[in-house]
Amino acid sequence: MAEKQFKYVILGGGVAAGYAAREFAKLGVNPGELAIISKEAVAPYERPALSKAYLFPQGAARLPGFHVCVGSGGERLLPEWYTEKGIELILSTEIVKADLAGKSLTSSSGEIFKYDTLIIATGSTVFKLSDFGVQGAEAKGIFYLREIDDADKLVEAIQAKKGGKAVVVGGGYIGLELSAVLRLNGLDVTMVYPEPWCMPRLFTAGIAAFYEGYYANKGVKIIKGTVAVGFDSNGEGEVTAVKLKDGRTLEADVVVVGVGGRPLTSLFKGQLEEEKGGIKTDAFFKTSVADVYAVGDVATFPLKLYEELRRVEHVDHSRKSAEQAVKAIKASEGMGAVEEYDYLPYFYSRSFDLSWQFYGDNVGETVLFGDNDPSAGKPTKFGSYWVKDGKLVGAFLESGTPDENKAIANLARLQPPVHSLDQLAADGLAFASKI
Template identity: 70%
Template sequence: MAKTFKYLILGGGVAAGYAAWEFARQGLEPGELAIISKEAVAPYERTALSKFYLDPELPNRLPTLYVFPRREILLPEWYSEKGIELILSTEIVKADLAAKSLTSAGGETFSYQILLIATGSTVIRLSDLGVQGADAKNIFYFREIDDADKLYEAIKAKKNGKAVVVGGGYISMELSARLRCNNLDVTMVYPEPWCMSRLFTSDIAAFNEGYYAKKGVNIMKRTVVVGFTANSDGEVKEVKLKDGRVLEADIVVVGDGLRPQTALFKGQVEEEKGGIKTDGFFKTSVPNVYAVGDVATFPVKLYNELRRVEYYEHACLSARKAVEAIIAAEEGKTVEEYDYLPLFYSHAFEQPWCFIGDNVGDTVLFGDSSPESSFPKFGSYWIKDGKVVGAFLQGRIDEERDAMEYVARVRPSVQNVDELAREGFSFARKIENFGLE
C-alpha cells in the first residue's frame, strides 16, 4: 500500500530543511509531512562542504552541519519530535503528478495532497561528455556529503601530492583554496579568460587570480581538459589539456557544471530557462505542486524578469516562501510575493567576498585591489541607465554590507561616475543614512 501524506517534500538538501522548519513554525500536525531524499542523512548546509569540510585544522562534520535556521540545529531527532518522517536513502524514479504519486527505485509508492519539489542540482560528469579516461580513480565531483568524505580521504592518502581542479567558477575557487590549505600542489584549469567570468569583471578577477597565485595556486586559463591517463592501479596519473600540455595529478576535482534535477517532471509541468516555471509563490503549472531552490524559474520582481538561481540563500528563502504561501492558501489568507535581491557570498583563504544585485551595465572599481596588499579591501558598482544596480565587496567588509544591500535594492541615480569611484564605500553609507534613492 502507498504511504500517504498531506505534504511531501522531494529532495533532502538545504531547501528541504528550511521548508520543514517553516512548516513546523506554521503549526504542522504530526504525520502530515515527509521528506524523501536519496542521501542517507538529514538535510544539511550543503554550502559548508566546500568552505569548511576540508579544513585541515578544524574540519566541520555532522551534527554541526545540519541545517540551522535562526541558529536552531535541526538534528534528526528534531524531525521525529515534530512528527515529520524522514525517508532517507530512497531514490524516486517516477513521478505521476496527475495521480499525485511518487515511486521509488525499490517499488514503494508515496501519495500526497501537496508536493514541494526541492530536488536541487546534480553534477555534470566528464564521462557523460565523452572525455577520455574520465572514469579513472581519484577523479572527484563535489555535491554531496558522501563526495566530501571521499575527497577528504583521498587528500589524506595523497599527502603533499598534486591536485588539478577543473573549472574556474564558484565551487572550483573554494575547493582550490581548501586543497592548497591541505598542502597539495594545486593547479586550476578553465577555458574562460578569467575566473568567475559570469560574475567577476576583469579587474576583480585579476585581484583574485593574483591572490591565489600568491598563495601557491597555479592557474591555466583558456584551455580545457580533453583526457586523462591512469597508473597500473587505475588511479589518475595525468591530465591532458587541449593546448597540448600534460599535468601530473594524484587527485582531480571537477568543480564546475551543474544541471537542475527536473527529469522526473518532463512533460508534466511548464518549464522555462532550464527550470520548472513558477509564480511569485513558487506554484507550478500543476495545482498543488510547488518548486523551490535550484529547480525553480521564478519572477524576480526587482528586475521584472524570470530567472533561475543556484545559490544557498535563495534555496532557503524560496522554501520558506512556498510553505508560507501553502499555509496561507489553506487559511484563505494572502501573502506577499517573493521579493528576491540576488546575493552571493564566498570565503576562500582570508578573502571573503559578497555580490549583491545585478551585474549588468558599466562598472566602477574602488578601494585597494592589489594582491600584494597586507589588507586588501575594495569593491565595485554596476551602473545601468544612470543607476547603481549591483555592488561587489571583497575583504573585511561586514560593516559595509547592509549599506551595499540597500543601494542594490533602491538603485540610486549616479550623476558623476568619477566621483562615485572616489567615494567608494562612503557612497553606499550616504545613501543608506539619508534614505536616498
C-alpha cells in the same frame, strides 16, 4: 509494495527541504502530515560547508555540526527534531517516477508515496566530464562535489595523497573554493579553466585580477584559456595526469572537477511548464500543476526587482524560496496572507582569509574602487559597482564588515541614481553612506 499517504511531501533533502520543514513546524503541522524524501542518507544540512570547512586540515566541520538551519543563524535541526515534530524523514530513497496527475511518487524499490501537496526541492546535479565523452574521465581519483558522500571521498583522497599534486578543473565557485582548501591541506595545486579570467559569470577582469594574484601568492598555479581533454591512469585505474587541449600534460594525484551543473527536473518532463532550464512558477512558487510547488535551484520564478523570470542557483534563494512556498501553502489553507516573493540576488564566497559578498545584478558599466592589489599578501578592502541606465544595480565587496555588507545590499535594493562614474569610483564605499 507498501503505499504511504501524506498531506505534504517535500521531494529532495537539501537545504531547501530543511528550511521548508522548519517553516511548516512554525506555522503548524500535525504529526504524520509531512514527509521529506531524500536519496541522501542524512538529514538536511548546509551544503556550502562541503567546499569550505568540511575539507579543512584542522578543525574540520562534521555532522551534526552543520545541519540546517545554522547557516542563517537559526536552530540546528538534528534528526531527532524531525521526530519530535512528527515529520517523517525518508532517507536513502531515490524517486524514479513522478505522477503529478495521480499525486504519487515511486521509489527505485517500488514504494509508492501519495500526497495532497508536493514541494519539488530536488536541486541540481553536477556536470561530469564523462557526460562529454572526455577520455579517461572515469579514472579513480577524479572527484566531483555535490553531496556529503562526495566530500568524504575527497577527504580520504586528500589524506592519502599528502604533499601530492592536485588539479582543479574549473574556475568558478567550486574551482576557487576547492583550490584554496586543497592548498591549505598542503597539496601542490593547479587550477585550469577555459575563460580569460576566473568566475566570469560574476567577476569583472579587475575583480578577477585580485583573486588570481592572491591565489598565485598562496602557491596556486593558474592555467587559463584551455580545457581538460583527457586523463592518464596507472595499472590500478588511478588518475596520474591531466591532458590539456593546448598540448600540455599535468601530473595529478587528485583531480577535482567543478564545471557547473543542471537542475534536476527530468522526473517532471512533460508534466510541468518549464522555462529557462527550470520549472516555471509564480511569485508563490506554485507551478502549472495544482498543489505542486518548486523551490530552490529548479524554480524559474518572477524576480520582482527586475520584472523578469529568472532561475537562481544559490543557497540564500533555496532557503528563502522554501519558506515562501510553505507560507503560500498555509495561506491557501486559510492561515493568513503571503506577499509576493521580492528577492534581492545575493552571492558570497569564502576562501583562504578572503570573504566577498555581492548583491543585485551584474549588468551595465562597472566601476572598481578600493585597493585590489593582491601583492600585500593579506586581504584588502575593494569592490565594484555596476551601473545601468544611470542607476546603480549591483554591488560587490571584498572583506566588508557586516555593516558595510548591509550598506551595499541596501544600494542594490534601492538602485540610486549615478551621475558620474568617476565620482562613484572616487567615493567608493562612502557612496553607500550618502544613500
